[in-house]
Amino acid sequence: xxxIITIVGQDTVGVLAKASGICAKHNANIIDVTQTVMGDxxxxxxxxxxxxxxxxxxxxxxxxxxxxxxxxxxxHVMHEDIFNAMHRI
Amino acid sequence: MLNINDILxxxxxxxxxxxxxxxxxxxxxxxxxxxxxxxxxxxxxxxKIARRAEHLVATGIDIERKYGxxxxxxxxxxxxxxxxxGVSGGDPVKYAHALQKAxxxxxxxxxxxxxxxxxxxxxxxxxxxxxxxxxxxxxxxxLCSSVNVGSTKAGINMDAVAMMGxxxxxxxxxxxxxxxxxxxxxxxxxxAPEDNPFMAGAxxxxxxxxxxxxxxxxxxxxxxxxxARAGKDLKINxxxxxxxxxxxxxxxxxxxxxxxxSQRLGVDFGIIDLSLAPTPAVGDSVAHILEEMGLERCGxxxxxxxxxxxxxxxxxxxxxxxxxxxxxxxxxxxVSEDAGMMDAARAGALTIEKLEAMTAVCSVGLxxxxxxxxxxxxxxxxxxxxxxxxxxxxxxxxxxxxxPAVGYKVGDxxxxxxxxxxxxxMPVNTFAPDVMIHRGGxxxxxxxxxxx
Numbered sequence: 001x002x003x004i005i006t007i008v009g010q011d012t013v014g015v016l017a018k019a020s021g022i023c024a025k026h027n028a029n030i031i032d033v034t035q036t037v038m039g040d041x042x043x044x045x046x047x048x049x050x051x052x053x054x055x056x057x058x059x060x061x062x063x064x065x066x067x068x069x070x071x072x073x074x075x076h077v078m079h080e081d082i083f084n085a086m087h088r089i
Numbered sequence: 090m091l092n093i094n095d096i097l098x099x100x101x102x103x104x105x106x107x108x109x110x111x112x113x114x115x116x117x118x119x120x121x122x123x124x125x126x127x128x129x130x131x132x133x134x135x136x137k138i139a140r141r142a143e144h145l146v147a148t149g150i151d152i153e154r155k156y157g158x159x160x161x162x163x164x165x166x167x168x169x170x171x172x173x174x175g176v177s178g179g180d181p182v183k184y185a186h187a188l189q190k191a192x193x194x195x196x197x198x199x200x201x202x203x204x205x206x207x208x209x210x211x212x213x214x215x216x217x218x219x220x221x222x223x224x225x226x227x228x229x230x231x232l233c234s235s236v237n238v239g240s241t242k243a244g245i246n247m248d249a250v251a252m253m254g255x256x257x258x259x260x261x262x263x264x265x266x267x268x269x270x271x272x273x274x275x276x277x278x279x280x281a282p283e284d285n286p287f288m289a290g291a292x293x294x295x296x297x298x299x300x301x302x303x304x305x306x307x308x309x310x311x312x313x314x315x316x317a318r319a320g321k322d323l324k325i326n327x328x329x330x331x332x333x334x335x336x337x338x339x340x341x342x343x344x345x346x347x348x349x350x351s352q353r354l355g356v357d358f359g360i361i362d363l364s365l366a367p368t369p370a371v372g373d374s375v376a377h378i379l380e381e382m383g384l385e386r387c388g389x390x391x392x393x394x395x396x397x398x399x400x401x402x403x404x405x406x407x408x409x410x411x412x413x414x415x416x417x418x419x420x421x422x423x424v425s426e427d428a429g430m431m432d433a434a435r436a437g438a439l440t441i442e443k444l445e446a447m448t449a450v451c452s453v454g455l456x457x458x459x460x461x462x463x464x465x466x467x468x469x470x471x472x473x474x475x476x477x478x479x480x481x482x483x484x485x486x487x488x489x490x491x492x493p494a495v496g497y498k499v500g501d502x503x504x505x506x507x508x509x510x511x512x513x514x515m516p517v518n519t520f521a522p523d524v525m526i527h528r529g530g531x532x533x534x535x536x537x538x539x540x541x
Binding site: 076 | 091092093096097098099100103104151154155156157158338341344345
């Protein structure tokens with residue numbers, strides 16, 4: 001089971017560290033990370049395996065949103081199925 | 090492997106373009122709750138709803154978190170209460186209170202089904218229920234009421250049409266201290282679908298299974314943004330293609346959420362309602378889609394054509410994306426719930442007569458229109474009859490939900506708040522249809538051949 005973590009907003013120091021820290025804390029294994037910075041605008045997409053998660057999925061999601069919003073960015077934590085459903089026939 | 094652009098597109102739809110699942114509606118049959126003692130009947134109704142929908146809201150919230158997609162409403166639709174009132178007799182408002190209590194217990198946003206289906210005539214319970222609607226709406230908050238007065242096969246029951254004009258007026262008066270909000274929960278339909286997840290017209294038809302999950306998707310903001318990105322040079326058929334593709338994506342998401350909800354709740358998945366349902370939020374307007382297609386204002390010449398294209402393309406895109414389609418399926422054109430419609434009405438571009446023409450090609454009808462408080466019951470019945478005739482002849486669902494706001498006149502503004510929105514009181518044609526409405530009887534069902 002995989003989740004996609006998307007973070008967008010103003011670029012700032014330590015975004016990736018924060019996100020990966022929260023993943024590590026709950027045993028979510030990061031499989032892939034793509035990030036781009038265009039001007040001051042930062043966008044990062046992270047795929048993580050959550051099959052051995054040590055907490056509730058909703059807890060991971062809430063902690064991520066909370067932690068990232070404290071840095072002034074927006075995080076979305078979404079199960080991969082929604083992307084497969086919307087973009088694959 | 091997922092493509093980063095696809096991921097960002099989805100995130101953008103949710104974050105910036107108001108994409109959401111409008112409603113997960115659980116349909117619950119109450120046929121097995123009927124009892125000749127009305128108090129026992131009400132208790133059974135309460136018990137069954139509380140049992141079947143116990144986990145509906147929690148499941149909705151859980152799915153919201155898993156997929157990161159907002160699910161705005163969790164609702165329940167039940168068997169038309171007139172059927173139960175027919176068995177039990179007594180004051181139907183007792184059922185209204187039982188339904189309100191059940192809605193409070195399970196925490197849903199709305200409960201629908203204070204309804205009667207009288208397109209061909211009245212049976213036991215129907216007249217009592219219709220007469221009690223104004224009281225039921227003024228004494229409850231979350232309950233919605235609908236009455237089906239016509240169909241393509243049966244024609245239009247003009248006695249019921251005359252009654253509904255009075256019902257709407259009475260509901261307006263009983264809730265005059267709350268901007269006549271009672272009327273926002275009453276809809277008069279022609280060709281009502283039995284599996285509609287949207288309020289105020291949702292009820293659980295008698296041919297439906299015992300319990301079912303229906304999903305209504307939304308996303309006018311996503312369609313508008315897709316058209317804005319496409320620019321002004323595309324041919325109109327290319328616009329239709331963009332709408333189809335966008336509707337496909339929106340509906341696939343609805344299919345995913347509906348399937349998951351039905352599996353978690355252990356209830357069969359019924360239908361997806363392929364709808365573009367606007368909200369008063371900026372950027373979530375059907376009127377703005379039409380304007381994005383190239384109209385100066387919604388309501389001007391070209392509006393009906395643009396809406397016809399939109400309605401059809403939404404269906405074409407959505408049908409392929411889902412297993413089973415039903416409900417109202419198409420574009421909604423409520424005035425108070427759509428920021429663009431409100432503006433168009435204020436500017437004088439959008440009139441009730443134009444809206445009536447638009448209902449011939451959209452998915453529902455005259456919806457959430459604020460009328461002057463001195464509009465007569467007969468005029469409202471006349472509007473209902475016109476709208477039902479459009480539905481009957483074109484084999485489509487049409488509906489009327491108007492609010493003759495007591496104490497308000499043309500140009501005044503109402504504000505209901507939340508999804509119901511607000512907007513200006515619109516002028517209505519005041520030439521009286523009284524004699525026609527007082528005739529009663531029925532309009533015979535139309536020919537289904539010699540179509541011109």
